[in-house]
Amino acid sequence: MADPVERPADQPECPSMQGAGLLPPELRAWMLLLAATGAVEQELRAVVKGNLDVSHDEFLVLCLLAEEPAGLRMTRIAELLGRPKTRLTYQIACLQHAGLVTRQSVCGDKRGVEVALTEKARRLLKEASETLSETVKRALTQFVGPAQREAMCALLPDLAASPDLEAN
Template structure:
């Protein structure tokens, strides 16, 4: 077994800054969504993703992948949204086993009312603090990280020694 490649001071600083900033931003977003619309962040994401999907509908499995939650977590969130009349579930045409999540007209109205406050928080605490170059660099870095994590490759296959 190879030795661990510990983070150097610069890497540790970047990692800790990322963790702290992402947790703080998520808390601000949660606070804003709860107070303005009674929504959780995942619920808002579900509404936003459905609103941008063809016919405002998407298979539950695809929605779970996009929201980055487990299937059971998505089922819980969609159930909460259904109770409020913001989303409904229906079977997929031609595939009785498939389930679609569908944004209702009320869900669209709720999203349109909530989105400006959400964007304001995202801008105030992240986007407007960064230059265009920093935004480009951040997007590139986060896309690389997403790609690595979505590749399905086991962690052991990605581990390399410092000399490799």
């Protein structure tokens, strides 16, 4: 079994790691995964700000749009990110002001607004992609250890049988 994940001295162990509380195994596993992804997000925030000069939430919008070349409706972006539409409107305005997205009305729908990446945003994402990818991989290596793997396999038993995971 691999060594426990090292963490900075000022970062206490996640309480869910102990497993002696009231949570059922599925909820405990979910909490372990949330803690790990939260730690990865923290690592990514500074890199996103430094490379793209946007907030983490704005970066998530850019990532969604990068996967949809034709753009997405604002209501769909809000649904996918679990964000209030009012907050998303502000984020889109900031991205538009920075020249990273365009907004246009949806034909035949007075209230519909579609958002798409600009060429500037595509170029910046492409230029930053290697650094962002390395940051995610490094953070995952640092924060996802045996407990998180075990939690993921408990939530998704078919994943435990995956030959890709067994090789690691």
